[in-house]
Amino acid sequence: GAVVSQHPSRVICKSGTSVKIECRSLDFQATTMFWYRQFPKKSLMLMATSNEGSKATYEQGVEKDKFLINHASLTLSTLTVTSAHPEDSSFYICSARVGGPNSPLHFGNGTRLTVT
Amino acid sequence: GENVEQHPSTLSVQEGDSAVIKCTYSDSASNYFPWYKQELGKRPQLIIDIRSNVGEKKDQRIAVTLNKTAKHFSLHITETQPEDSAVYFCAALSGEGGSQGNLIFGKGTKLSVKP
Numbered sequence: 001g002a003v004v005s006q007h008p009s010r011v012i013c014k015s016g017t018s019v020k021i022e023c024r025s026l027d028f029q030a031t032t033m034f035w036y037r038q039f040p041k042k043s044l045m046l047m048a049t050s051n052e053g054s055k056a057t058y059e060q061g062v063e064k065d066k067f068l069i070n071h072a073s074l075t076l077s078t079l080t081v082t083s084a085h086p087e088d089s090s091f092y093i094c095s096a097r098v099g100g101p102n103s104p105l106h107f108g109n110g111t112r113l114t115v116t
Numbered sequence: 117g118e119n120v121e122q123h124p125s126t127l128s129v130q131e132g133d134s135a136v137i138k139c140t141y142s143d144s145a146s147n148y149f150p151w152y153k154q155e156l157g158k159r160p161q162l163i164i165d166i167r168s169n170v171g172e173k174k175d176q177r178i179a180v181t182l183n184k185t186a187k188h189f190s191l192h193i194t195e196t197q198p199e200d201s202a203v204y205f206c207a208a209l210s211g212e213g214g215s216q217g218n219l220i221f222g223k224g225t226k227l228s229v230k231p
Contacts, residue, residue: 034218043205043223044160093159101209101217102148102167107159 002098003027006108013084014116021079021111023094029074030096034105035067038091047092050077084115118143118210122222130230135196137225139206140188148209149182149189150219155202163204164191196229203227 003026013019023033033050048069049057056069066088068080081088093110097103119142129135141149150165166173166180166189173180177196182189193200206222 041224041226044221046218046220049218104150104162104165105219106162109159112157 002104002106004094004096004106004108006094006111008111009109010112010114012114012116015085016083018080018082019084019113021081021092021094021113023077023079023096023108025075025096028096028098030077030098031074033071033077033094033096035069035077035079036093036095038093038110040091044093047079050094052077081113084113086115089113089115118146118208118220120206120208120220120222122206122225124225125223126226126228128228128230129196131196131198133196135193135200135227135229137191137204137206137227138188139190139208139222140186141208141220142187143208143210144184144187146208146210149180150207151180151191152205152207152221153202154205154224160205193227196227198229198231201227201229 005024005026007022031052035047036044037047038044046059047062050069050071052071058064071077091110095105095107097105122139147168151163152160153163154160164175164178164180166182177194179192203224203226205224207219210218210220
């Protein structure tokens with residue numbers, strides 16, 4: 001149980017375009033999902049907390065107008081990287097948990113974004 | 117807010133030896149500490165977790181200890197095998213501030229087990 005599916009796994013786009021990444025909880029409902037960014041050989045950096053039916057909560061230093069998050073249902077959150085630039089190239093991973101804060105996070109497979 | 121420090125950043129052991137990774141945290145309100153294993157290009161996988169009402173938890177070759185007074189917790193892997201080679205992340209659940217309820221990760225430890 002507790003499967004999180006993330007698509008696409010890889011995407012290459014040109015500078016200035018937008019890219020949408022989907023995160024789905026397949027066998028449970030997730031009122032809260034989390035979006036992380038991971039640079040090569042680095043740790044997971046929390047970008048934002050996605051809340052179903054309300055605005056996302058962004059971490060300090062993350063541009064909310066650049067990284068648009070929508071959590072329209074209990075099983076789907078999307079991250080849209082708008083007007084992408086090469087420095088946005090990274091590994092983006094979503095996660096969700098079953099239950100309250102003291103329960104494990106289950107991660108999606110991640111999306112490797114390359115902006116040319 | 118919570119700050120998690122993890123050491124060492126790299127660790128190389130011989131197959132069969134034990135490996136220990138240590139983490140410290142700053143938020144005394146934190147009460148949940150998971151450990152994740154991430155193989156190259158793959159998602160982090162939970163391997164063990166501990167809550168603040170216990171001091172030690174064991175699952176086969178993996179064990180985690182928690183010292184709430186000193187605010188540190190450690191991962192112990194015994195009888196290491198080559199397939200244990202991966203990057204390991206500790207994390208602590210932030211108990212206060214803007215990140216309350218969020219997991220804060222350490223910087224990771226790259227473990228290499230030599231056959």
